[in-house]
Amino acid sequence: MSVSHRGPFPASRPRRLRSKAFARALVSENRLSPADLIYPVFVLEGSGECEAVPSMPGVERLSIDLLIAKAREAQGLGIPAFALFPVVGQNQKSLDAAAAYAPDGLVQRAIAELKSAVPELGVITDIALDPYTTHGQDGIIDEAGYVINDVTTDTLVRQALSHAEAGADVVAPSDMMDGRIGAIRDTLEREGHINTMILAYAAKYASSYYGPFRDAVGSSENIKGGDKKTYQMDPANSDEAVHECALDIAEGADMIMIKPGMPYLDVVRRIKETLQVPTFAYQVSGEYAMHQAAFANGWLERDAVTLESLLAFKRAGADGVLTYFALDAARLLQG
Numbered sequence: 001m002s003v004s005h006r007g008p009f010p011a012s013r014p015r016r017l018r019s020k021a022f023a024r025a026l027v028s029e030n031r032l033s034p035a036d037l038i039y040p041v042f043v044l045e046g047s048g049e050c051e052a053v054p055s056m057p058g059v060e061r062l063s064i065d066l067l068i069a070k071a072r073e074a075q076g077l078g079i080p081a082f083a084l085f086p087v088v089g090q091n092q093k094s095l096d097a098a099a100a101y102a103p104d105g106l107v108q109r110a111i112a113e114l115k116s117a118v119p120e121l122g123v124i125t126d127i128a129l130d131p132y133t134t135h136g137q138d139g140i141i142d143e144a145g146y147v148i149n150d151v152t153t154d155t156l157v158r159q160a161l162s163h164a165e166a167g168a169d170v171v172a173p174s175d176m177m178d179g180r181i182g183a184i185r186d187t188l189e190r191e192g193h194i195n196t197m198i199l200a201y202a203a204k205y206a207s208s209y210y211g212p213f214r215d216a217v218g219s220s221e222n223i224k225g226g227d228k229k230t231y232q233m234d235p236a237n238s239d240e241a242v243h244e245c246a247l248d249i250a251e252g253a254d255m256i257m258i259k260p261g262m263p264y265l266d267v268v269r270r271i272k273e274t275l276q277v278p279t280f281a282y283q284v285s286g287e288y289a290m291h292q293a294a295f296a297n298g299w300l301e302r303d304a305v306t307l308e309s310l311l312a313f314k315r316a317g318a319d320g321v322l323t324y325f326a327l328d329a330a331r332l333l334q335g
């Protein structure tokens, strides 16, 4: 169709490159692939156990046997790695979080079984004490409830070493204690785990988007309206994120994580441009829950919005995304 029109003509027609599918494909700048995705999973004791998480529709807590089936499925879809989060009973929680580094603990067994059943799938473990403390804070507290940095770090080092010994490929400290990356790296080196990678949650904000996760791991009751503002970062800050990431890299982190994700894409972009290191972002539980709520109401189109939300991370400069949508997205990308 050509409709004649006598000027004035636009000096530039950006729509020209959008006018045909082949041209749109040629000039497309970013692409999402299953290889960009990390799948977070919640592991429970028992066998054949599968519990829904009400605030996270589609997410289930699974016992190790069922987790292995999921791992096979994820690997078949081209997802490179799992991030493992434990759901432990109240009887495993204490003030000193000693269950965090038990050699035969739930996470340690899950790592070993995953690595033996699906060896090619990367296993990333969370280093933080919140699943194991009676108060739900990520560390060990004093009488005033303040998380004591260096005492907590000693426990995190034991937790990380126990994960490395169980066969974890990547340990991911998400606790925000000062100096913990250096301390963990030092111990891993000394104990011969020279190729165990560290993915540092270097810029982790004191966000209100973590609520559904705390339901999933059963720490919301314990934390009872408390917050983590004395160690997680102020959402108002971004210079501080650069500083935190630079410190963690200098201390021996191989990769860094920005968390939450979508509300913090400016931070992802800034870190990637400033530091040029492998940078990941975590589309957290609250982001997932918002999407699911809108999908369930028919307010947003599930498949298209899922993929658009993840592509945004790539455009911002992330090398990959940790997302509860990983399996769904990988299926869509393959199909």
Ligand code: PBG
Pocket (backbone or CB within 6 Å): 126, 127, 128, 129, 130, 138, 174, 175, 209, 210, 211, 212, 213, 214, 228, 283, 284, 285, 286
């Ligand atoms: C705890 C941890 C949290 C998340 C991952 N690891 C919660 C918190 O800091 O309270 C949140 C992830 C999510 O919301 O999906 N170390």
